[in-house]
Amino acid sequence: MWTFVVVSDIHVGSPRSFRFEPAWNENWQTAREQILEINPDLLLICGDLTRDGNLHKYELEAIKKDLDDLPFPYYVVPGNMDAGNKHTDIRGPIKDRDDISLNIRSEHLKQFSSVFGSLWWSFVYKNVRFSGFCDILAGSGLPEEKDFWKWMEHQKYQPRAKFHIWIMHYSLFIHDLHEPNYDIRDPEQYLAWYFGIDEPYRSRIFNVFKETNATIVINGHIHCRKTRYIEGIRFDSAPSTAFSQCKNLWDDGDPTLGFLRYDVYEDRIECSFIPLRKISNKKGYGPRGHPPPEKRDYSLAWEK
Numbered sequence: 001m002w003t004f005v006v007v008s009d010i011h012v013g014s015p016r017s018f019r020f021e022p023a024w025n026e027n028w029q030t031a032r033e034q035i036l037e038i039n040p041d042l043l044l045i046c047g048d049l050t051r052d053g054n055l056h057k058y059e060l061e062a063i064k065k066d067l068d069d070l071p072f073p074y075y076v077v078p079g080n081m082d083a084g085n086k087h088t089d090i091r092g093p094i095k096d097r098d099d100i101s102l103n104i105r106s107e108h109l110k111q112f113s114s115v116f117g118s119l120w121w122s123f124v125y126k127n128v129r130f131s132g133f134c135d136i137l138a139g140s141g142l143p144e145e146k147d148f149w150k151w152m153e154h155q156k157y158q159p160r161a162k163f164h165i166w167i168m169h170y171s172l173f174i175h176d177l178h179e180p181n182y183d184i185r186d187p188e189q190y191l192a193w194y195f196g197i198d199e200p201y202r203s204r205i206f207n208v209f210k211e212t213n214a215t216i217v218i219n220g221h222i223h224c225r226k227t228r229y230i231e232g233i234r235f236d237s238a239p240s241t242a243f244s245q246c247k248n249l250w251d252d253g254d255p256t257l258g259f260l261r262y263d264v265y266e267d268r269i270e271c272s273f274i275p276l277r278k279i280s281n282k283k284g285y286g287p288r289g290h291p292p293p294e295k296r297d298y299s300l301a302w303e304k
């Protein structure tokens with residue numbers, strides 16, 4: 001038996017920013033200590049490494065340095081706070097949130113890659129193939145999207161391993177693989193729109209999972225834990241280590257902070273949830289959500 005660990009939405013921030021939650025940084029250090037005790041063969045991170053890495057390259061660089069000091073390899077995909085949100089041409093109903101201006105952009109992807117390398121990757125370790133990709137590109141219309149789909153389709157022809165683990169940031173679906181696209185304009189549907197992947201990209205990605213014999217697909221973004229099985233593939237929505245949200249998105253979601261431990265045997269993979277053993281209650285500053293530029297007040301910063 002050997003072990004890999006999956007964390008997500010660690011949201012490590014900086015006191016140089018217009019907002020900072022030291023509790024989230026401390027929670028990551030708690031998770032980090034717990035992971036070091038487990039001493040896994042490798043660590044996967046389903047995006048949102050930073051609080052505002054798309055705006056501040058120094059946040060990406062700081063968490064990279066922290067991860068580089070771990071004694072085992074780690075693999076990341078970008079989250080929306082690292083590289084920008086899922087694309088929309090229509091603004092949603094939330095005041096102070098200009099969804100269109102939050103769209104993923106090439107400059108943010110380039111910034112992310114300049115720190116963490118490729119936006120998609122696949123490799124075999126022991127009896128498992130691991131693959132990860134920047135799902136936020138799907139439907140973005142960015143120049144990088146073409147290469148992204150080319151890479152995805154190419155995965156169908158990669159040599160197989162006994163198991164195949166995929167990681168992504170957004171959730172492939174919210175309630176059902178065959179659900180309709182949610183309406184960003186409808187306040188009742190906004191969150192479901194915000195957290196999931198729309199058609200036709202959802203089906204195209206699912207087809208790649210099927211054709212590559214996916215065993216487990218793990219996503220972040222929602223900060224709430226839930227497992228579903230679709231056509232023999234296990235879908236794990238990973239918890240956050242930083243802060244809980246979306247406890248009402250599903251009837252049986254668990255927003256408890258922590259991470260996922262996967263034990264790999266010859267014939268199966270077992271998943272267990274490891275809660276954080278200590279939750280920080282330190283107070284921070286600055287606005288939540290996605291504030292527009294004029295509401296980002298850097299004079300609040302604890303460190304100049």
Ligand SMILES: [Fe+2]
Nearest residue numbers: 009048079221
């Ligand atoms: Fe997040």
